[in-house]
Amino acid sequence: MFQDLPPPPPAYEAPAPEQTVATASEVRVAAALTDAQIKVDTGFSGASIVLYGAVFNPTDVPADVVLVVRGPDATVRLVKKTRHNGVWLNSRPVVFEGAPGFYMTASTRPLPDVADFGQMRRLGVGVDHLRINAPEEATTVTRYGVRDVVISRLGEDYLDWRRAVIRLKETAGLYKNNPDGVSFVDRGLFRAEVDLPATAPTGTYFAEVWLFQEGAPVSVSNLTLTVEKVGLERSIYQFAHRNPWMYGILCVFLAAGIGYAASRIFRDR
Amino acid sequence: MDIYLPIAEVSVNWPLLMLLGATVGFVSGLFGIGGGFLMAPILVFMGIPPTVAVASQASHVVASSTSGVIRYSVMKGVDYKIGGIMAAGGVFGALVGVELFRYLRLLGQADLVVAVSYLIFLGSIGSMMVFESLTKILQRVRGETPPRKERRRPMWLYGLPFRMRFPRSGLYISAIPPIGLGIFAGILSAIMGVGGGFILVPAMLYVLRMKANVVVGTSLFQIIVTTAVTTILQAGRNQTVDIVLSMILLLGGVIGAQYGARLSGRFRAEEMRAALGFIVLLVGIQMGLELFVRPSELFLMAPGVGN
Numbered sequence: 258m259f260q261d262l263p264p265p266p267p268a269y270e271a272p273a274p275e276q277t278v279a280t281a282s283e284v285r286v287a288a289a290l291t292d293a294q295i296k297v298d299t300g301f302s303g304a305s306i307v308l309y310g311a312v313f314n315p316t317d318v319p320a321d322v323v324l325v326v327r328g329p330d331a332t333v334r335l336v337k338k339t340r341h342n343g344v345w346l347n348s349r350p351v352v353f354e355g356a357p358g359f360y361m362t363a364s365t366r367p368l369p370d371v372a373d374f375g376q377m378r379r380l381g382v383g384v385d386h387l388r389i390n391a392p393e394e395a396t397t398v399t400r401y402g403v404r405d406v407v408i409s410r411l412g413e414d415y416l417d418w419r420r421a422v423i424r425l426k427e428t429a430g431l432y433k434n435n436p437d438g439v440s441f442v443d444r445g446l447f448r449a450e451v452d453l454p455a456t457a458p459t460g461t462y463f464a465e466v467w468l469f470q471e472g473a474p475v476s477v478s479n480l481t482l483t484v485e486k487v488g489l490e491r492s493i494y495q496f497a498h499r500n501p502w503m504y505g506i507l508c509v510f511l512a513a514g515i516g517y518a519a520s521r522i523f524r525d526r
Numbered sequence: 527m528d529i530y531l532p533i534a535e536v537s538v539n540w541p542l543l544m545l546l547g548a549t550v551g552f553v554s555g556l557f558g559i560g561g562g563f564l565m566a567p568i569l570v571f572m573g574i575p576p577t578v579a580v581a582s583q584a585s586h587v588v589a590s591s592t593s594g595v596i597r598y599s600v601m602k603g604v605d606y607k608i609g610g611i612m613a614a615g616g617v618f619g620a621l622v623g624v625e626l627f628r629y630l631r632l633l634g635q636a637d638l639v640v641a642v643s644y645l646i647f648l649g650s651i652g653s654m655m656v657f658e659s660l661t662k663i664l665q666r667v668r669g670e671t672p673p674r675k676e677r678r679r680p681m682w683l684y685g686l687p688f689r690m691r692f693p694r695s696g697l698y699i700s701a702i703p704p705i706g707l708g709i710f711a712g713i714l715s716a717i718m719g720v721g722g723g724f725i726l727v728p729a730m731l732y733v734l735r736m737k738a739n740v741v742v743g744t745s746l747f748q749i750i751v752t753t754a755v756t757t758i759l760q761a762g763r764n765q766t767v768d769i770v771l772s773m774i775l776l777l778g779g780v781i782g783a784q785y786g787a788r789l790s791g792r793f794r795a796e797e798m799r800a801a802l803g804f805i806v807l808l809v810g811i812q813m814g815l816e817l818f819v820r821p822s823e824l825f826l827m828a829p830g831v832g833n
Contacts, residue, residue, distance in 0.1 A: 298530070299529055300528070300529070300530065301537060302528040302530065303537070333827060334634065335826070335827060336827075337824055337825050338824050338825075343818065345816070345818070345819075345821060346638060347635055347637070348634075349633070349634065350633070350634040418825070421824070424823075425823070425825060425826070425827055455528075455536060456535060486532065489532075490530060490532040493533070493769060493770065494533065497761065497765055498765055501761050504762075504769070505757055505759070505760070505767060508757055508758075508767055509585060509588055509754045509758060511585075511773065512585040512586070512588040512589040512757070512772065513589065513592045515776055516588065516592030516593040516596075516776075517592055517593065517596065519780035519783075519784065520592070523593075523784040
């Protein structure tokens with residue numbers, strides 16, 4: 258029934274060839290980000306980071322570069338609107354685990370041309386191969402006193418739900434697939450852009466730069482990137498979460514104060 | 527011109543937000559209402575998560591009501607005694623409402639309940655206002671004299687225990703109806719992010735039959751207390767109050783409210799009520815439509831778990 262589920266966790270490290278000892282005859286990829294620390298402040302409206310990389314390719318076999326950026330995992334709760342007696346109502350939420358809060362791929366060619374389906378699934382490259390799962394068994398979790406049926410009887414609809422998760426994330430600009438996002442600026446030198454929308458979650462992001470030759474991965478380079486709130490944004494966010502009651506009281510006093518001030522200022526005019 | 531809101535976690539155009547605050551403030555000053563019912567749908571339309579929108583605009587209501595109460599207090603238009611009793615009910619209602627909202631949010635049904643409440647309350651109040659004021663306007667145009675209204679309070683008001691005197695309102699009634707009214711407004715305040723003035727004012731006027739000159743001031747006073755408690759509870763329990771968002775809104779709001787209040791003297795009461803009734807009705811229908819129209823996207827993300 259769940260034959261469409263992605264296979265067990267791919268061993269990311271396994272297919273990577275030995276890259277520790279760099280010899281002149283080896284095909285290798287190396288990359289760096291222009292900015293590995295994104296600061297979210299008051300003026301933050303998304304960020305664009307450039308990734309530069311080099312392919313050390315002494316052979317004449319054409320190489321493809323695939324960039325994968327994966328944000329911190331965020332559990333997704335999805336509801337579906339269904340019609341009952343002419344009224345559109347929400348179904349019970351279904352929880353999907355393992356969905357990254359941000360996911361993008363960029364490549365020199367469309368992903369199906371770079372390597373076949375099985376290869377990509379094994380490496381977990383591409384939105385279709387994300388391991389976004391809802392547990393098969395119906396489990397009931399109680400959160401904050403609310404009975405939450407994590408999943409049950411999705412069965413045939415499972416793919417619809419899974420596609421909806423991806424579609425909604427794509428609409429929000431959080432999942433992207435750019436088949437010509439990696440471009441070679443010179444022989445062996447390539448660049449790609451990573452666009453983070455303002456809604457990108459904070460946390461640690463992992464970037465993988467894969468090098469493919471003849472449909473098989475030959476080298477990988479791993480990078481990390483952090484997105485964090487700084488300055489006033491950080492202080493407000495932390496205040497609101499660490500000391501929520503004081504924060505609320507402060508909000509009320511500020512509001513009442515402004516209301517009072519306004520009535521004073523405008524009184525005589 | 528974009529500003530990143532730390533709690534809502536979205537980036538919005540702040541002059542536009544301030545303009546929205548000013549417009550809603552203008553409407554609220556013009557009609558003597560909180561204007562919360564207008565604000566929430568527009569904020570959601572701008573891309574702010576509904577839960578943050580509802581919680582943050584409550585503090586906007588605090589600000590506009592504060593300047594209103596000060597204005598009415600000078601004119602001796604606030605009955606603090608009955609207002610205090612209603613506020614006590616309002617605090618209890620807000621407690622219940624915030625927990626209810628939290629529960630519904632986790633159930634994924636919060637937006638449904640918000641839509642239904644908007645449809646029911648705004649729809650019924652709006653049509654009543656339109657009907658009543660249009661009848662009056664028609665009578666005036668035709669030169670008829672309005673039939674004498676029955677000025678008696680419903681008898682059950684006298685059958686209840688705990689009777690108290692409220693000299694300013696000219697009442698000697700049981701404390702139970704004002705408390706009940708307060709509880710009801712408190713629940714609405716938490717779920718719809720509104721002050722509840724559009725329910726309180728007619729109820730105080732037509733059911734309790736308070737003196738007309740203290741009705742608006744007293745309802746504003748009760749609204750301050752209720753929405754202040756709602757804001758604190760939303761911040762404390764749900765962490766959904768965005769202080770940056772509410773500050774931008776209320777800076778625009780207090781300015782707009784002053785100009786609205788100044789303009790309000792130029793219109794007749796029935797015409798104002800008819801106009802307000804139409805706005806209320808439109809918002810109610812607009813919010814309710816989503817229950818009956820096939821949505822373009824069948825799936826939607828339900829907030830919860832992480833935040």
